[in-house]
Amino acid sequence: MIVHEVEPYNAESPPEALVGQITPLDTFYGRNHAPIPQVDAESWRLQVDGLVDRPLELSMDELRHRYPERSVVATMQCAGNRRAELMEVCDIPGQVPWGPGAISTARWIGVSLADVLAEVGVRPEAAHISFTGADVSDQAEPPQPFGGSIPIPKATSSEVLLAWAMNGEALPAAHGAPLRVVVPGWIGARSVKWLSRITAQAEPSDNYFQTEYSILPPEADPHTAKRGEGITLGPVAIHCAILEPGKDARLPSGPTEVAGFAFAGDDRTVERVDVSADHGNTWTHAHLEPPENPWTWQHWHATLTLPSGETELIARAWDSTAAVQPESLATVWNPRGYANNAAAHLHVTCRS
Template sequence: MIVHRTDPYNAEPPPGALVGQVTPLDTFYGRNHGPIPRMDAASWRLRVDGLVDRALQLSMGELERRFPEREVVATLQCAGNRRADLLEFRDIPGQEPWGPGATSTASWSGVGLADVLAEAGLQAEAAHIAFTGTDVSQEADPPQAFGASISAAKATSGEVILAWAMNGQALPVAHGAPLRVVVPGWIGARSVKWIQRVTAQVEPSDNYFQTVYKVLPPEADPAKADPGEGIILGPVALNCGILRPDRGAQLPSGPTEVIGYAFAGEDRTVARVDVSSNGGSTWVQADLDAPESAWTWQHWRTILTLPAGERELIARAWDSTAAVQPESPATVWNPKGYANNSWARLHVTCHP
């Protein structure tokens, strides 16, 4: 793993480790804002409250007995994925230099959030569902538990689950055990780990981490920005990354296989990926895998014939709405370094 920080732990796998459709547990990226909590599963309870007819207190055993088990294969992607490319354009102080590996895919098993909310009797005026974890972060002032919210419409869709298993194994503590939220198609920050409370409410969560994950205008100072300024992040922007060859690789000239991933959040899919080795003068359409599910990335691959010398490989994706990634990091740079979905670029050197 490429460790960006040990306390709290933040790490991503090397790009080449993400070639498979499903990411192994020990390779799945980790994004944390505070120490990893360890809870006693026997005494742990999930509280469901707010705008519901019946507030619930559910043990893990009750969740397993009272609700049907559901499974979803879904890609999670950090809002800071590929921030390193923005840092090359302009500095972003205090932010982790994530490469293209702050994204991973797993098969998640648990119970449907919609089923739990139905049992509680979700009231009509509830427009947002807020989540509160048990991990406390010093980034907030005063320190507070990590939290987030999603729209009630998303929360009651069938794909959002409260997961206790990952890739057919018990959910690791590092990834949110005993229970975490998985919100397919939305930024990873909304898939709250170590969940302890689900609250139905009229307004979005006022948790620090709900409001900090937003794209501010380039001229804004994050420390002084108005709470209402910026675009709150939810669904993942269309994105792609190059996984092989390695960045800075020394390669023989001639045919070279180029492999990557592409991902379009919410209910969009990737329709096409183009790859270039001559600055975009000409493009080759890559072979594109079908998604594992409606909520996963898609891998792509192509063969490029590379001459000797320095080369920049470029990839851009199109989604099912015909949207295409923007060309330059300069067009999407923002002072928190979120949602970089500019063309993926990778430099290599080819020898005769």
């Protein structure tokens, strides 16, 4: 793991862990805003309340046996993925300098959030489902548990899970045990870990982290920005990364395999990846692996003939709505460093 902070633990997956469809548990990225809480699974209870007809309190045993077990393979990505590249445009103080590895994919097992909501009977005036975790962060003033919300249409989609396992093993404490939310296609911050409460409400969550995860205008001061000033983040934006060759690699000139992944976010899919070795004057269409479902990344590879000397590789992805990655990092820079989906650039040196 590439560890950025020990407490709270923030670490990204190394490039070699991202080449497979499923990311091993020991190299799955971790993003936290507080120390990892130790939750006793025996005494743990999930509260389901708010604008519902029949509030519930569920133990883990009740959750497991009350609803059908479901699974989904889904890619999870931190909203700050690739922030380090934005920091090269202009510094972003106080933020984790994520490379391209704040993203991983797992097979999640649990129950459908929609099944739980159907039992409690969400009232018509409810428009959002909010989640509260057990991790208390002092980034908020005063400190508060991490939380956030998603709109009802997403919350009642079949892919959204309350998960207790990943990759066939019990959910590790580092990834939210005993229970976490998994919101496929959306930023990782909405997949609240160490889940303790689900609330149906008319408005989005008023949790600090609901609006902290937003894109502010370039001129804004994130320390004085008012609630609602930014664009609150939800679905992931189309982007890709180059995994092979590695950063600043020294290679022989001639035919060279270039490979990476692309992720469209929400329920979109990646339709094309273009790769260039001549500053975008010409492009090669990469071979693109099909997704297991709309909520997973897609790996790609292409063979380019690289000239002797310094070369900058560029990769860009297109999604099923025909959206394409912007070419310049400067166009997506923002003072919190979120949602960097500029085209991927990689510098290499080739020798004859």
